[in-house]
Amino acid sequence: EAQVTQNPRYLITVTGKKLTVTCSQNMNHEYMSWYRQDPGLGLRQIYYSMNVEVTDKGDVPEGYKVSRKEKRNFPLILESPSPNQTSLYFCASSFGGRAYTGELFFGEGSRLTVL
């Protein structure tokens, strides 16, 4: 089954304790991306990756890191989480051709609470 898998789905942590949210896709997609969703703001892009070892900042990258060492995985790292990073996080992937404007496939979301 084609899917984007995120873990953990739910996490409560404390300020300053490093955490990683994993994302894996089995569709051989070049493009992967992380979004956060906050009430009234829709989804905002944090980081994206056009392919292995190619990553770049989205609209709200502060406080986050990513890596893309393998095509299927795109983990999101919070080195020192703060309460303003409490949010619902989505990983998404798609084919990445230059002219491609098609559908993104989303993971089920990871709800993070930072106390």
Place this chain on the structure above:
Amino acid sequence: AQKITQTQPGMFVQEKEAVTLDCTYDTSDPSYGLFWYKQPSSGEMIFLIYQGSYDQQNATEGRYSLNFQKARKSANLVISASQLGDSAMYFCAMREGRRGSARQLTFGSGTQLTVLP
């Protein structure tokens, strides 16, 4: 300027009636895609429908149709014969095809639809 604008924070519709959710967009790129996603209370993002900027006909997927008016830069979602299960948050989004761009999906702020029995 907002790239995607959804002006209806909340909408109510009677079961079995049709409802239109508004979406306007802003881009100077001739190549783009417009999407609608549904987010039920469980939180996942469910893809509903896609319209490419060069598509001549309005997209349809079952009870969903996208009323694409390119000159007005609008991409309204029409849900026919509403069902209780349609109650959810609906997001309009755009993906631009500009050379060298991030191909990111830009989202609107969403419309919370409630279907009344």
